[in-house]
Amino acid sequence: MQIEKVKKGWQELDSEIIKTGKCVYCGACAAFCANIKFDPEKEIPIEDGSCKDINTCRDGFGLCYNICPKTGTDQIPLNVLDRWVFGKEHDKILGHYIKIVSVKLTDEAAAKIPIQAGPLTALLNIAMEAGLIDASIITDKDENFRPFPIIAENQNDLFNGIGYKPSQSPSLSLVGDAINKEFTDIAIVGTPCQIQALRKLQNHPGFDFEAYDLISLAIGTFCFGTFYNQQLAKCFNEYDINSREIKSINSIKNDFKMKIKTESGEKKIPLNYLYDNSVRHACFSCSDYTASFADISVGNVGSEEGWRTLIIRTPRGQEIFDLAVNQGIFEVKNLDKDN
Ligand code: SF4
Ligand code: SF4
CATH class of the missing domain: 3.30.70 (Alpha-Beta Plaits)
Structure with a gap:
């Protein structure tokens, strides 16, 4: 089509x-x-x-x-993206993949990257060290824990992106800037809808975008909805959480809570409450939870506490994963689709 x-x-x-x-x-x-x-x-x-x-x-x-990934959805259904990225018909469940694993960072990883970092930062760091990417479009956060996109040009920049942020940042807006800065192997980290947008932007047959050649790696994060910043801040207020004091946020799927660490302790907010009061409207009509069109997808669903799930989807994703394994960065357990 x-x-x-x-x-x-x-x-x-x-x-x-x-x-x-x-x-x-x-x-x-x-x-x-x-x-x-x-x-x-x-x-x-x-x-x-x-x-x-x-x-x-x-x-x-x-x-x-x-x-825009939301225009022409009748003309550009997901099976078109599947053919562009994988050359195959759409796989509705988890998307196409080479393998699914559960990983944990090893002590060797801790010698290379900050202790708070996860597998996503480790993968970017390894790819950058190996010269497979020369910049990454990732998400930093301001003093109120609101995300904003940056172009990470070196290891220190990469480490600014560590940690989950519950809101969306318009990361793809930096694709043109990264190209103008003459980066030629750009990595992009994004939510599933952002990876869909990236693939449309790279492959649209009606336009001749340099983005096809210059973006070398797409890492997608599992996503069950992102939250509007203002409404989220109100929810935090209801739970006596000052956004300026937040140190980290994690989403715990097994008890359906968001865990917020602040300077004065830790609080949990039920995800139901947050979804009712602050989730982005467009997320209600989203069906891609695992970033089906990424080279590698990363998330915590399917893995035990302290481990992360990686879905390796493309040869490029496999290459970078293998590099991490060969350098002793990951402890690895195989998972299958039914996990
Ligand atoms: S930000 Fe993304 S979804 Fe929104 S209008 Fe722009 S391209 Fe479309
Ligand atoms: S739930 Fe879907 S639409 Fe909403 S941010 Fe996540 S990937 Fe995008």
Whole structure:
């Protein structure tokens, strides 16, 4: 199946996707457009006025509209992404994969990366050390634990991205910047919808994006919903948690709680309460929990406490995983689909 360019731009993106609550705040619409910025309070893209009256770019075939993962979902169903990424029909359960493992960082890993780091940072670090990637688009956080995207150009930058953040950051907006900085082997870490956006952006047959060659690694994080920052802060207030004092956040699936460590102790908030009060609207219609189109997917579902699940999906993912294993970074247990 081919998908065609659509003669629509910012106005239609705004009316069909953003104003209707379908936007997942992935950032793709701003990847190659300087007119699009982001409103960190409402967590939506905004534009600077250049595109309001006329869709200016590409003879009206606006990049923002055409690469948004939420546009044309009838023309670009997931099985098209499957054919682009894996050359196969769609696998509805976990997506295509080479193997599924449970991993834990070893003492050798602790000598190389901070103790708080997990397998995701370890994989990026190893890939960077080996020269397989030269930059990573990851997520840092501000003093209120709100995420924002950065281009990690070295190991220290990478370590700024350590730790789970419950909200979305528009990471794909930095793809163009990373290319302009002349990085040629870029890694991207994102939620499943962001990896879908990345694959659309890389493979859209109607556009000739350099992103296809210059993005060398996509790591997806398992996701069961991201939370609006403002509403999440209100939920934290209800539980007497000051966002400025948060040290780390973890989502514990086996007792359906979010665990928040602060300077004064630890609190748990039921996920049901958080979903009712602060989950992003677009997440209710999402069905890709494991980042089916990533090179490697990472999450804690399916593994014991202290371990993480890795789904190795592509030869590139396998190459970087093997590197980590050969360097003694991971203790590994095989898992199968039924786990
Ligand atoms: S590309 Fe992403 S951030 Fe932009 S409108 Fe679409 S979903 Fe929202
Ligand atoms: S639940 Fe789906 S739509 Fe929501 S952030 Fe996660 S991957 Fe994106």
